[in-house]
Amino acid sequence: MADDSYARDEENFEEEEVDETSFRAVKDAVLFAIDVSSSMLEPRLSGDTKKPGQESPTSAALKCAYHLMQQRIISNPRDMIGVLLYGTESSKFYDEDGDRGSDVSYPHCHLFTDLDIPSAEEVKELRALAEDEEEAQKILIPSEERVSMANVLFCANQIFTSKAPNFLSRRLFIVTDDDNPHGDNKSLRSAATVRARDLYDLGVNIELFPISRPDHEFDTSKFYDDIIYKTSPSNGEAPAYLQPDTNTATAKGDGISLLNSLLSSINSRSVPRRSLFSNVPLEIGPNFKISVNGYLLLKRQEPARSCYVWLGGETPQIAKGITTLMADDTAQRVEKSEIRKAYKFGGEQVTFTPEELQALRHFGDPVIRVIGFKPLSALPIWANVKHPSFIYPSEEDYVGSTRVFSALQQKLLKDKKMALVWFIPRKNAAPVVAAMIAGEERIDENGVQKVPPGMWIIPLPFADDVRQNPESTLAVSPDPLTDAMREIIGQLQLPKGAYEPQKYPNPALQWHYRILQALALDEDHPGEPEDKTKPKYRQIDKVGSSEKDTSTSCTVILIDSQRAGDYVLAWSDQLDAAFDKMFGGTAATTSTLVKRGPKDSADSAGGPPAKRVKTEGGAGGIDEEVKRCYEKGTVSKLTVAVLKEFLTAQGRSSAGRKADLVDRVEQFFENK
């Protein structure tokens, strides 16, 4: 079909997770089923006296659902989420018109948020339920009568069937503390197992988030092992069965830690696993292949593109743009099959047939072929062009793949080696030479897997992709100066000396959606953005031995109690000394220290005026000068060069005409 060959065509050829074989839509629907019983509503006090608070399992679950909803609006804007409360006094489901209303076909099942891409209104409602107790009390009333699990499961079945038809991934998250809802009642139990089987056959995965009671450990063997299946049949890529997180189940006493471990557990399942490529042969040697699946575990999350909103009606609506292609000469519509690709060359076009174009892209079938091995240390830190792909073995094409993969992974880990591979991830994808390195499993403090075990494929640059180093002057630091810097570095280690991505949300992305949320819900402007990527300036200045400020997770840990700033001052003195020694103090001085009182601005006068623009500080000098002019109202008398230098030094844009620069400088001081 013409459509297909073009969909895969070069320019559209982007790294997207695609399912090449299935007729199903690559979308995910998550329905929370939250148990509302008196024990689930019982607040649990925090054990930590410093952070008093209480949390009932139900409210913790609702908070998680709210959190996930917000998160998915950002990360999976096309995916659906819903919240079904069960065991409630009230019942709510679709009525005959398909709208929701009181309904008794599923008694004590209250569909609070219908399964759909969430609307701003639904976000608000769920937040109110999760946070506002008064509101909550109206709905969160447990029923006297016991709810039938068969009914709950069939209710979920109907929601998935009608709201998320043909989705590749449909998941039911059950949050409960009741490990045996029907006791010995055989008929209720067997009705539930049959309904669970229906869900399995429908392709719905049940994921259980069990909560132990203070006096009772949750035991899945009592009931839930009859309900939950290893994999869903429609989803060949579904994870091999993973245990519910044990720590969640044991987090029984403390409400806050319950919330945290539940959050961590739900977060780790927030997105269904989707493969980037599947069953690609990993050719370890000639004629020795195993099969692996590839995943994108790291990918830059960007805000969704802006769109057009139609304002002509009562409610704003997204307008869908439709592009039509027309021939330039006849202005007639062009069908896709009539499109030819051509290269501009020598003022004309050089053309190939579609078959030839495809042949040009073809370098063989998808493969990860080992060329040889090398010590990991041979992989230079600069040799990188993009994010890596993660691979994990699959038994689908070659039985025994897992054990061979495991042996290779362990060998590479143990001996700190890497494999050099020829990598073609998909049909007609451009081949790359890549480094394949082993990755170790990492577990977080809640016992939840943070980084899976497997191997990573890091595409290497080709000679074409390596730029020449720009010219640079070399002035090698003498030992005393280096030592002074070492002191500073020694003071400012991140916790555990490692970078934890989880601790740094993307401030621009979060702000974008925070503002959208405020606009959508008609809320007040949220004021100051939260930005965890900003350095802890105060701590960098001084070590807070007496300060009780180390609670936030990403603070810098300062090792001794001296002011880190003192080390900076010591370094600066060394720098001046070394500079005088090496360059005789005749060249233009550049104070790398921002200001050190009046003393500093004096020593900047030395440089010849021509070079001043290039030195940062004329340092204190220029800042002072601009400030003086601002106070006198004579900023416009400064030269463009000075204005630009000042603005650049402040991290402000220095583009535009002089009037713009003056405006910006004045704005800078006004906002101070």
Place this chain on the structure above:
Amino acid sequence: MADKEATVYIVDVGKSMGERRHGRSVTDLEWAMKYVWDRITATVATGRKTATIGVVALRSDETSNELREDTSFSKISVLRNLGQFLMADIRQLREAIKPSQTNKGDAVSSVVVAIQMINTYTKKLKYKRRIVLVTNGTGHMNNEGLDEIQRKIQDDGIELVVLGADFDDPEFGVKEEDKDLHKAENETLLQVLAEGCGGVFGTLEQAISELEIPRIKITKSMPSFKGFLSLGDASKYETALRIPVERYFRTYVAKPPSASSFALRSGGQEENEAGAGQSTSGGEALTTIRTSRTYQINDESAPGGKVDVERDDLAKGYEYGRTAVHISQTDENITTLETFAGMEIIGFVQMNKYDRYLHMSNTNVIIPQKANDKASLALSSLIHALWEQETYAVARLVAKEAKPPIIVLLAPSIEPDYECLIEIALPFAEDVRSYRFPPLDKVVTVSGKIVTEHRNLPTEDLQQAMNDYVDSMELDGEELPIDDSYSPLLHRIDTAVRYRAVYPNEPILEPSEQLTKFAHPDKELVREAKDSLEKLMSTANVKKVPPKTKGRKRLRETEKPLSGLDVDALLKQEPKRTKISAENAIPEFKQMLSRADSIEIIHDAVKQMTSIIETQIKHSLGDANYDRVVEGLGTMREELVDFEEPTLYNDYLAALKGKILGDELGGDRNELWWLIRKSKLGLIDQATSEVSKVTEDEAKEPPEPSGVIHRFRLEVCRIFS
């Protein structure tokens, strides 16, 4: 900006150039042109107006040059004066370059003609001047005035390159046996000429063999950030530290040349047959494509549920969930985080605690501000301190005001004459997707037991065999072979375009060996590791899954819940489950099939399912039920492949097609048919199911002339969607 260039190619087209020598399949001229075409097309590919080319034919039948009054310049023709070379010139040159009927014409004189051409064209302006002479050195050559010519070449700053077929080159290893004495003299003369003016003299074979090595385009980098690398907040604390730095690319992926879309010119078919290959090299007449955009919104009252809206009624906005949020023009940047340019250190991490796979991007170098020795010294102290302490810095980078911040890793790089920081983007919390996978060094059973011996875990023998194999496949050399690995796609397309430009009727070429050098392990290495590989293979005992069983009905054990409870037995007791209910159709259909003990029951299940599907179609408001229909059909298709009853599906699909295209299912449902095709729910072919009677080609064949559906779909877009 790259320098302006003026290159004159002198091609010897003498009669003797038409001969084939030393067992070559091509004539000397064809051989020489291989080099010349490569150089010319490389220049044309740049598209630069200032990269000019001229071509001179030596020992041509005609004489046409500025100096033709003088007989020593006879049989030299300027085929093309200096200027930008375009496709038309290539075609013209292709026609003009033919072996002549003469062997007269002096190579040295032709160089003088070329000098003259360059002089006239470039005047005294700044140019890269070059003359390339390709010959077999058999003609008559006059050595008069050599000194003067050499001086002129040097004074004008011209680079002279002389390449000869079968010229002796001991360094490269070419020695022509039984060389003609006259030719030997000529070689010496040309060598003296070239080397006496700082030029290059070489043998053609070497030049051609070097064409195999892809040429790398050198791109001059511009700084992507100029500002301060700082520690601490300069505006608040006196102890803040700032170093003025600049940031440049260290790596940046070079993209293959990109193709543009064109439409076949209407009536192109006929022109094509007439062979009107005048405007393109591919023989098809092309016209450029324009795009036009229209906007639509959902409107339930409109036919088709959608209406066109005016561009003027639209505002910029974003989606928040399924809610549209519009942003007024005055607030355009309201969602942009306010940031100011700068690179601020957040803290330091230990090298051995950094996972290399966290690298998210291409890499950059951070160097001190130009001509600022103190900055160099300050940055050097940071680089050395990081290096000595085996530490990286983590920093927040805003490259320009109002750009989103990124977090970067700063790694020290110290070479004997170069120091810098290497900078790489790190992931944010949102960039990490937590997909979970079972451990590889142990197996955790459903009951939570940890098992260390399992078919998915390597035995000690296997681990040992793997260890030995990995050790035996160790690559030589300290470094990764980045410098001699070339982007295969980029160079292949680049070469193909240039080749097609010159030889429009030739088929495309296979990629050169250089490009696929790393596609396979080195043969020698493989031979050495042969024994350990065989050992590994026999120990691993990996079995390929035969394609037939891949899509087979899943093993029964996976259809049981974790407890292993036999749910099928329970299902059998459910009396009502002989009729498939519409609201729970898919599970009940599957369960009915799995219990089926006769073909009649399968037939019955399919019949019930199809009637449910058709009801869904009939009652669908617009496309409301289409996804459910596709899911139902897809499930049916999958199951019937598994049960090896493809004919049941194929027959039904044919019937359904008839009903849909015949508007029997609640009106016009053509869009649904298109959706079914798009979802790959066509006929089950023999590749999918061996027992199918439908061949792969038949299945591909659109069940209807594709144009009808296709056109229809566009109509849908145009009229009511």
